[in-house]
Amino acid sequence: HGAAALAHYMAALTGRAERRVREALARLPDGSYQAEERLDDGSPLRVRIAIGGERAVVDFAGSAGVHPGNLNATPAIVRSVVLYVLRLLVDEPLPLNEGLMRAVELHIPAGILNPHFPEDSSRAPAVVGGNVEISQRLTDTLLKALRLAACSQGTMNNVLWGSPRFGYYETVCGGAGAGPGFAGADAVHTHMTNTRITDPEIVEVRYPVRVERFAIRRGSGGAGRWRGGDGVVRELLFLEPMSLSILSQHRIERPYGMEGGEAGQPGRQRVVRASGEVVELGAIDGCEIDAGDRLILETPGGGGWGIPRESV
Structure with missing residues (x-):
């Protein structure tokens, strides 16, 4: 089919995903949607979702600092959680692509969701629990904020x-x-x-x-x-x-x-x-x-x- 045809259909897929997310956000009343959940050790996970028209700003300010154990996440994990919840909000089968995130701005402060990784790997924060546990807890925090x-x-x-x-x-x-x-x-x-x-x-x-x-x-x-x-x-x-x-x-x-x-x-x-x-x-x-x-x-x-x- 050629490179031009391939690029055309890829753009169509990402464009459709972007439109569906914008339509879903526009159906929600403008305003601030907030929630907090706590891990079993008391560490907080906080989110504030500011929706205005067809756009959203998702801010995790107030979440815990770097976790002393292995429950640290990474921005990639956080981004995956937000993308997943957006697909739930759209409630329509959509191919996974970057268009889903075009109407969303993420703020992930340093801490449990965005730890610093020093060059000395022996001092790096542990993240294995962030992948399997924090991803789950963060999903429920976003669902709570949006009351889904x-x-x-x-x-x-x-x-x-x-x-x-x-x-x-x-x-x-x-x-x-x-x-x-x-x-x-x-x-x-x-x-x-x-x-x-x-x-x-x-x-x-x-x-x-x-x-x-x-x-x-x-x-x-x-x-x-x-x-x-x-x-x-x-x-x-x-x-x-x-x-x-x-x-x-x-x-x-x-x-x-x-x-x-x-x-x-x-x-x-x-x-x-x-x-x-x-x-x-x-x-x-x-x-x-x-x-x-x-x-x-x-x-x-x-x-x-x-x-x-x-x-x-």
């Missing part, structure tokens, strides 16, 4: 276990937030994720682990006119010694409800030793495992939307 949906589980529930002989990493689903006219889905990954869990048969064949239970955590979604989705319960039995690590959020802070809907239940994880001793683990935690120990992971439920009918 209640909070989903807001975490990928990263579970890692292994030994010098092997290693394994999985992310675990939870409850989706409800919205105007729809209930949240049970036992799904939401928003900034692209992973699926390994089939239990594969896990058990390849690793000294047994999947004892993988079930919906009934009642963990927040009540509302439209109820939040339920999280899951996942129980693993370990057959030999290994190390266990957890990277998660929403173990203290509950996934918020909207328009009178109730918050979802926070997640929880604990190790039940072969002796019967129970060891509670925090949102970001780990421990050594012995043969016969079990991990019981309960993932968060999504927030509800609207006042529950029984309360009206």
Whole structure:
């Protein structure tokens, strides 16, 4: 077809995306849309979205400083979150392209969302949790500001276990937030994720682990006119010694409800030793495992939307 035809259609795709975003922004009343969410350690994520006509300025001033752990994000992660939320606002299938961001100006101050990386890499801030956890929490912060949906589980529930002989990493689903006219889905990954869990048969064949239970955590979604989705319960039995690590959020802070809907239940994880001793683990935690120990992971439920009918 030639370079000219290719350039023509690429321009058409980006132009269409830009127009759809501008139309979506124009449907919102001009003004300032603000929200704040907090990580389980209290670190704030703040956003102010100033909408005027067909343009928006998204400002993350007031968010936490550089995180001492591994929960730092990068401008690329923040930009991806904003782009994702814009696609939700448009509510129309659009090819992913730069036209989606042409009507939006981003302000990302130095800190947890834009840390400085020195030349000495040994002093660089850790960002692994920013990719899998802050991206989720930031998405829910923007959705809260725009009042598009209640909070989903807001975490990928990263579970890692292994030994010098092997290693394994999985992310675990939870409850989706409800919205105007729809209930949240049970036992799904939401928003900034692209992973699926390994089939239990594969896990058990390849690793000294047994999947004892993988079930919906009934009642963990927040009540509302439209109820939040339920999280899951996942129980693993370990057959030999290994190390266990957890990277998660929403173990203290509950996934918020909207328009009178109730918050979802926070997640929880604990190790039940072969002796019967129970060891509670925090949102970001780990421990050594012995043969016969079990991990019981309960993932968060999504927030509800609207006042529950029984309360009206």
